[in-house]
Amino acid sequence: MKRIVFSFLHFFIFSLFIAAQKNAPKPIGPLPSPQQVEWQKMETYAFIHYGLNTFTDKEWGYGDADPKTFNPSRMDVEQWVRTFKQAGMKGVIIVAKHHDGFAMWPSPLTEYNITKSSYDGPKNKDGKVDVLAELRKACDKYGLKMGIYLSPWDRNHAEYGRQAYVDYYHKQLEQLTTEYGSLFEVWLDGANGGDGYYGGARETRKIDRRNYYNFPKIHSIIQTNQPQAIIFSDGGPGCRWVGNERGEAGIPNWSFLKKDEVYPGMPNSEVLGSGFPDGDIWVAAECDVSIRPGWFYHPEEDSKVKTPEQLVDIYYKSVGRNATFLLNFPVDREGRVNAIDSTNAVRFRQIIDAEFKKNLLRKAKVTASSERGKSFRAKKLNDGKWDTYWSTPDGTTTGSVTFTFRKPTRVNRLLLQEYIPLGQRVKSFAAEALIDGKWTPIDPGESFGNIGYKRILRFATIQASALRINILDSRGPVCISSIEAYCAPE
Secondary structure, X not given: OHHHHHHHHHHHHHHHHHHHHHHOOOOOOOOOOHHHHHHHHHOEXXXXXXXXXXXHOOOXXXXXXXXXXXXXXXXXXXXXXXXXXXXXXXXXXXXXXXXXXXXXOOOOOOOOEHHHOOOOOOEOOOOOEOHHHHXXXXXXXXXXXXXXXXXXXXXXXXXXXXHHHHHHHHHHHHHHHHHOOOEEEEEOOOOOOEEEOHHHOOEEEOOOOOOOOOHHHHHHHHXXXXXXXXXXXXXXXXXXXXXXXXXXXXXXXXXXXXXXXXXXXXXXXXXXXXOOOOOOEEOEEEEEEEOOOOOOOOHHHOOOOOOHHHHHHHHHHHOOEOEEEEEEEEOOOOOOOOHHHHHHHHHHXXXXXXXXXXXXXXXXXEEEOOOOOHHHOHHHHHOOOOOOOEEOOOOOOOEEEEXXXXXXXXXXXXXXXXXXXXXXXXXXXXXXXXXXXXXXXXXXXXXXXXXXXXXXXXXXXXXXXXXXXXXXXXXOOOEEEEEEEEOOOO
């Protein structure tokens, strides 16, 4: 009897699921891959710039520095990762090779690598110093994901600008994507070609940025060896540069690009800040910014580290504008994340956690101008679940939802999320607050723009009896998974 009842309940639940799926809104492309969705959920992660430049006091090494110059006095990779963990970072991308060509791992393809340095740290399974192996071990210990940056430009290699270098680069990439475990992102810089050491030639070499490196082959190597990894470059295909190094996404910010129109090192990169509303591929923006003015460590910048408040502002202008936040930490000459940088990054996370401590809409009454059906009602907006959402009927590209508080409530933050597996839809929206019986527009001090994975608005504290979000235009039926409100400490 129990088995019959269980079978009936299972069948009933399955039937409801099938009915909901049939009534679900159709996807509107371009669409993200599951890997791109999981990547964007990371929201904040760390960047590490560390190498010969740290000791030569340069940003872009020429390629001729003696490898022995790399000589940290008390390097501690675990200290890096502990810092990132405490700062709420979900992963770390390390510069495996910058433009100077110096490899931070024992690459058998070049003598210009970490084994020729003065560093005598922990050894890998082959008995060689290997910073990437140290980072892999630390990431696994503290539960962070790992990524790599491999500069296409190489100012040390004698064959740069010729086919032999391209073959070399592909072999380096093959090694990195097969010997260091699972990678969440592979970073391809857009700086390409110019003057360099080039094996002693000391000359300027120009390349066809669009075709020289054979990007289809590069993408194939990564996708074959690391199918879950997101590939970063100006044009993706996994995620894109936001067009500046301030950490600011544009308003609006579309997760779309036009295939084959954007490539690493392209001119007019400012268009990357907002994406293309009529794009045909999903390539969301990543906001890269350093916690210091420079990307590598310079002692004179110890007094110029971004404050916790500045980092918070960048968070709102990156994650809060449908992008991710990649924060660079220039490891110092001792081989550690400097105490100033570490303190400010951890304090940044504490402020963010305090500002988003309590969702004021979690228990508010919610109503909508229209609903698609039982499985897509407005109450899905505050059920705390990622994969449920409010949706409007087919043909309905506008609408409003109202959240009513039990009593007047202080509010100064509004957070919205679309259900992006079905596409980015909302083109424009606005918000109002019911104050003393009158609907009053909320003023965030900037354009509302669109939504995407996440849009966060800051505004002066108000005391409202209700909040109303008005969807003014959409590319199809609205699919919003969450709307939240907070009162950040002032």
